[in-house]
Amino acid sequence: ISLCTPALVVDVDKVKRNAQRMIERFQKLGVQLRPHMKTHKTLECADIMTGGSRRSIVVSTLAEASFYADHGFDDILYAYCLPFDKVERCASLSERLDLFQVLLDHPDALEQLRKRPLAQAIHAAEGVELTGVYAHCGNTYNCKGVEQIQAVAQETTNLTLQFMEKLKGVGISCKSSIGSTPSCSHPVQDMAQLSEVHPGNYVFYDVQQSLIGSCSLEDVAVRVLTRVIGHCPHRNQLLVDCGWTGLSLDGAGKLPTGYAVIEGHPDLKLLSMTQEHGRVEPISGKLDYSKYPLGSLLTLIPYHACATAMMHPVYHVHSEGRLVGTWTPTRGW
Amino acid sequence: ISLCTPALVVDVDKVKRNAQRMIERFQKLGVQLRPHMKTHKTLECADIMTGGSRRSIVVSTLAEASFYADHGFDDILYAYCLPFDKVERCASLSERLDLFQVLLDHPDALEQLRKRPLAQAIHAAEGVELTGVYAHCGNTYNCKGVEQIQAVAQETTNLTLQFMEKLKGVGISCKSSIGSTPSCSHPVQDMAQLSEVHPGNYVFYDVQQSLIGSCSLEDVAVRVLTRVIGHCPHRNQLLVDCGWTGLSLDGAGKLPTGYAVIEGHPDLKLLSMTQEHGRVEPISGKLDYSKYPLGSLLTLIPYHACATAMMHPVYHVHSEGRLVGTWTPTRGW
Numbered sequence: 001i002s003l004c005t006p007a008l009v010v011d012v013d014k015v016k017r018n019a020q021r022m023i024e025r026f027q028k029l030g031v032q033l034r035p036h037m038k039t040h041k042t043l044e045c046a047d048i049m050t051g052g053s054r055r056s057i058v059v060s061t062l063a064e065a066s067f068y069a070d071h072g073f074d075d076i077l078y079a080y081c082l083p084f085d086k087v088e089r090c091a092s093l094s095e096r097l098d099l100f101q102v103l104l105d106h107p108d109a110l111e112q113l114r115k116r117p118l119a120q121a122i123h124a125a126e127g128v129e130l131t132g133v134y135a136h137c138g139n140t141y142n143c144k145g146v147e148q149i150q151a152v153a154q155e156t157t158n159l160t161l162q163f164m165e166k167l168k169g170v171g172i173s174c175k176s177s178i179g180s181t182p183s184c185s186h187p188v189q190d191m192a193q194l195s196e197v198h199p200g201n202y203v204f205y206d207v208q209q210s211l212i213g214s215c216s217l218e219d220v221a222v223r224v225l226t227r228v229i230g231h232c233p234h235r236n237q238l239l240v241d242c243g244w245t246g247l248s249l250d251g252a253g254k255l256p257t258g259y260a261v262i263e264g265h266p267d268l269k270l271l272s273m274t275q276e277h278g279r280v281e282p283i284s285g286k287l288d289y290s291k292y293p294l295g296s297l298l299t300l301i302p303y304h305a306c307a308t309a310m311m312h313p314v315y316h317v318h319s320e321g322r323l324v325g326t327w328t329p330t331r332g333w
Numbered sequence: 334i335s336l337c338t339p340a341l342v343v344d345v346d347k348v349k350r351n352a353q354r355m356i357e358r359f360q361k362l363g364v365q366l367r368p369h370m371k372t373h374k375t376l377e378c379a380d381i382m383t384g385g386s387r388r389s390i391v392v393s394t395l396a397e398a399s400f401y402a403d404h405g406f407d408d409i410l411y412a413y414c415l416p417f418d419k420v421e422r423c424a425s426l427s428e429r430l431d432l433f434q435v436l437l438d439h440p441d442a443l444e445q446l447r448k449r450p451l452a453q454a455i456h457a458a459e460g461v462e463l464t465g466v467y468a469h470c471g472n473t474y475n476c477k478g479v480e481q482i483q484a485v486a487q488e489t490t491n492l493t494l495q496f497m498e499k500l501k502g503v504g505i506s507c508k509s510s511i512g513s514t515p516s517c518s519h520p521v522q523d524m525a526q527l528s529e530v531h532p533g534n535y536v537f538y539d540v541q542q543s544l545i546g547s548c549s550l551e552d553v554a555v556r557v558l559t560r561v562i563g564h565c566p567h568r569n570q571l572l573v574d575c576g577w578t579g580l581s582l583d584g585a586g587k588l589p590t591g592y593a594v595i596e597g598h599p600d601l602k603l604l605s606m607t608q609e610h611g612r613v614e615p616i617s618g619k620l621d622y623s624k625y626p627l628g629s630l631l632t633l634i635p636y637h638a639c640a641t642a643m644m645h646p647v648y649h650v651h652s653e654g655r656l657v658g659t660w661t662p663t664r665g666w
Contacts, residue, residue, distance in 0.1 A: 004395075004418050004666055038608060060609050062337075080609065081562055083574055084628035085337050105563065108627050138607075229414055230438065241416055245643055246666075249582040274471075275371060275639055276393050276413065294441050295417035306608055310578055310644075313664045331646045333337060333579075 003323070005227045005297070006246030008312040010204070010327065012048075012319050014221035018203050019048045022184065029192040032056060034077060034177065036200025037064055039306045041329035042315065043071055049203055058198045062089050067330040069096055077101040077177075079134065079198070082109040101131050132175030132195060133167075135160055140182035145213040153183035157190045181205075185214040206305035207261050208251065217301065222315075223263065224300040224308060226278065228292045236287055238280040240298055243273045248311050251303025256283065260300040270300065336656070338560045338630070339579030341645040343537070343660065345652050347554035351536050352381045355517065362525040367391055367410060367510065369533025372639045374662035375648065376404055382536055391531045395422050400663035402430055410434040410510075412467065412531070415442040434464050465508030465528060466500075468493055473515035478546040486516035490523045514538075518547040539638035540594050541584065550634065555648075556596065557633040557641060559611065561625045568612075569620055573631055576609040581644050584636025589616065593633040603633065 003009070019035075026033040035049035038060035046057060046068065054073045059065045065078050066089075074097050082090065082102045094100040104110055137156040143149045160176050167174065179197030191197065204222045205215040224247055230239030247270075251259055258270035262280070271279045280298070281287070292298075302308035309315070315327040336342070352368075359366040368382035371393035379401065383390060387406045392398045398411050399422075407430050415423065415435045427433040437443055470489040476482045493509050500507065512530030524530065537555045538548040557580055563572030580603075584592055591603035595613070604612045613631070614620070625631075635641035642648070648660040 002418075004422075005416075006666060080574075081572075083338075083560065083562055085335075085560060089337075106627060112628075227416065227418060229416055239414075241413075244581075244583070244640065248577075249585070249640075250577070252582070252585060275643075294439060295445075307577065307582075310608075333339060 003225060003316055005225050006242040007225045007316050008246075008309060008314075009223050009225055009316045009318055011221045011223075012317050012324065014219060015045060015203055016048055018205060018215075018219060018221060019051075022049075022199065022202055023051055025184070025187060026197060029187060029189075031192060031194055032196035034058055034196045034198045035203070036060070036079070036198050037068065039200050039204055040309055040315075040327070041067070041331070042327040043068075044317075044327045045203055046073065056196075058200065061333045062086055062093070063330055063332040065093055065100070069093060069100075075099040075101075077134070077198070079103060079136075081105045082113060084109075084112050087112050087115075103134055130172065130174050132177055133160065133163060134198075135176075135178045136198075137178060137180050137183050140180045141208075141212060143182060143212050146186045149182045149186050149213055150188050153186065154188045154190065156183065157188060157194065161190070161193055181209060182212050182214045185209075201306060204305040204309065206308075207255065207301050207303045217261070220301055220305070222302060222305050222309065224260070224302060226298050226300060228294055228296050228298065229277075231289050231292075231294065232279075233287075233289065235279075236281055237271070238287065238289075238292055240270075240278040240280055241276065242278045242300060243276040245275055245311055246308075247273065247278070247300060247302060248304065248307035249273070250307035254303060260302055263299040263301055265298065268298075336558060336649055338558050339575040340558045340649050341579075341642060341647075342556050342558055342649045342651055344554045344556075345650050345657065347552060348378060348536055349381055351538060351548075351552060351554060352384075355382075355532065355535055356384055358517070358520060359530060362520060362522075364525060364527055365389060365529035367529045367531045368536070369393070369412070369531050370397055370401065372534050372537055373642055373648075373660070374400070374664070375660040376401075377650075377660045378536055379406065389529075391533065394666045395419055395426070396663055396665040398426055398433070402426060402433075408432040408434075410467070410531070412436060412469075414438045415446060417442075417445050420445050436467055463505065463507050465510055466493065466496060467531075468509075468511045469531075470511060470513050470516050473513045474541075474545060476515060476545050479519045482515045482519050482546055483521050486519065487521045487523065489516065490521060490527065494523070494526055514542060515545050515547045518542075534639060537638035537642065539641075540588065540634050540636045550594070553634055553638070555635060555638050555642065557593070557635060559631050559633060561627055561629050561631065562610075564622050564625075564627065565612075566620075566622065569614055570604070571613040571620065571622075571625055573603075573611040573613055574609065575611045575633060576606045578608055578644055579641075580606065580611070580633060580635060581637065581640035582606070583640035587636060593635055596632040596634055598631065601631075 034056045036058040056075045058077045058079045140152045164176050175195035177196045179199050181199040181201040184197050184199035205220045209215050210217045226240040226242035228238050229241045260270045262268045269283050271281050317325050367389045369391040389408045391410045391412045473485045497509050508528035510529045512532050514532040514534040517530050517532035538553045542548050543550045559573040559575035562574045593603045595601045602616050604614050650658050
């Protein structure tokens with residue numbers, strides 16, 4: 001491959017497969033899938049995750065919300081407890097879009113929303129409407145294996161459904177939305193009683209998700225390509241051109257192979273990184289430098305795809321080994 | 334301040350003071366200062382560091398080199414051992430610029446350079462010229478205090494000067510360039526015998542540099558502003574709107590106050606971060622939530638300014654508490 005390294009490469013066929021599986025999984029359960037955009041923040045991937053509908057997405061920043069709104073997306077849920085410094089921007093999005101949803105977790109936040117003339121207008125006209133209850137079962141990230149994931153998914157589903165019953169008891173009927181990538185990769189039957197789920201990472205997956213049991217390493221759709229740029233026999237190390245600007249520092253201390261899995265080289269470890277350099281050493285024994293000539297490529301499977309993608313201003317997209325284009329994410333807040 | 338958070342803010346007066354001190358320090362020693370751009374990657378900061386000359390800089394990526402070349406900078410040193418996938422781009426920069434320098438650390442790299450038609454042309458016309466020897470005393474980052482910094486600076490200077498003598502012995506006369514922010518913040522007299530120094534971080538400084546002894550915490554020119562967005566009394570924690578997308582994960586486990594120093598609150602610790610959330614807890618005792626109402630600002634002093642700046646697509650610049658503009662860094666490779 002002629003790409004300059006370090007480069008984030010995306011296997012679009014795996015992306016489509018991961019997305020399609022999630023769509024089918026929740027069609028079968030009769031539950032609305034509202035995919036989260038935070039991992040990739042691109043239009044192309046959003047199209048794939050929504051099956052081309054450009055409807056019903058979750059975002060983690062208002063920069064994402066505006067970016068998607070600018071490109072014809074609608075029914076956007078800003079999965080962030082209404083930040084007081086961004087009420088005007090939220091109000092403006094709610095004016096532009098058919099449906100823009102924000103989260104409230106405190107009476108003060110409702111007060112902030114009501115204080116704004118626009119929100120007052122909405123309130124007078126149609127009311128600030130309670131759409132539903134939003135929860136994230138982040139504790140699935142401590143799981144190992146499908147059984148543990150499904151135990152957490154079951155528990156979260158039970159708690160959410162019980163809460164919905166209590167709301168109904170006081171006359172409030174609304175939607176319920178839960179879901180992390182682990183639980184939505186292995187849903188339990190009772191999740192059919194929820195209104196919607198909102199996983200995001202699954203479109204790329206990563207080493208972390210494979211260790212949790214959400215996917216196999218085969219399913220991971222992103223890699224960072226890096227080149228050998230130095231031989232350091234006095235330290236029994238290789239230098240590569242991927243530092244933390246290309247991979248992020250996420251996953252420190254989590255893997256026997258260091259900050260990433262080096263594809264096809266289970267005996268190598270990405271020991272440490274500076275801004276633009278990585279140090280690779282064998283897990284045991286002496287490096288055979290003839291296997292890693294200067295300029296040769298190594299392929300890193302990221303520990304955490306959200307953190308790695310965030311470091312790249314452009315993603316290089318390939319299908320069956322051929323580059324087919326680039327995707328450009330949005331950034332900022 | 335009316336900024337949406339998280340926001341990277343830069344105190345331009347401190348930037349100018351840090352830059353001016355470094356300029357004067359090496360004017361006095363009669364050594365060329367060649368400032369490194371990797372920390373900020375902006376035009377404005379580069380102007381300040383070069384005293385407006387737009388000459389003699391170091392960059393860490395070819396994206397930086399092109400960015401600065403596009404804006405009239407010249408005499409650019411690409412401080413990276415010639416990457417074989419980027420020889421053409423280097424050749425093109427060397428055509429555009431009066432002076433473009435690359436590093437070689439291996440005979441194969443020289444071979445790569447010679448193989449290219451352009452490099453051959455250069456060679457035929459003027460020769461691939463050995464400009465000098467470039468070293469980075471990264472071991473100053475293990476120092477605590479001026480005495481240790483100066484011991485490393487002295488050792489690096491001695492080794493470099495001895496090497497220059499050996500080169501002279503075989504008829505090679507060229508420049509010598511060393512220097513990290515710690516050693517250049519406290520240079521030893523013998524550094525006057527070097528040709529140039531190339532520190533970079535000093536323009537911002539950070540908590541790490543203050544712990545090493547390069548600067549005081551007062552000198553640090555960057556902050557991340559974040560807002561309290563949640564009270565979690567059941568965990569004795571605050572939620573803030575700065576996650577690793579706003580600060581980076583650099584500095585994990587290095588500070589008693591967690592991932593940053595929270596200005597004016599030495600009793601608080603930035604315990605952990607997700608993509609867009611930070612968890613803050615008291616180092617001891619119970620949080621007094623009345624001191625941290627929802628929406629109130631906290632100011633994070635970054636552990637490593639290079640890593641934190643990298644996460645921001647725009648920097649907010651202020652002088653004496655007033656916002657005076659924004660700086661936009663270049664990204665990628």
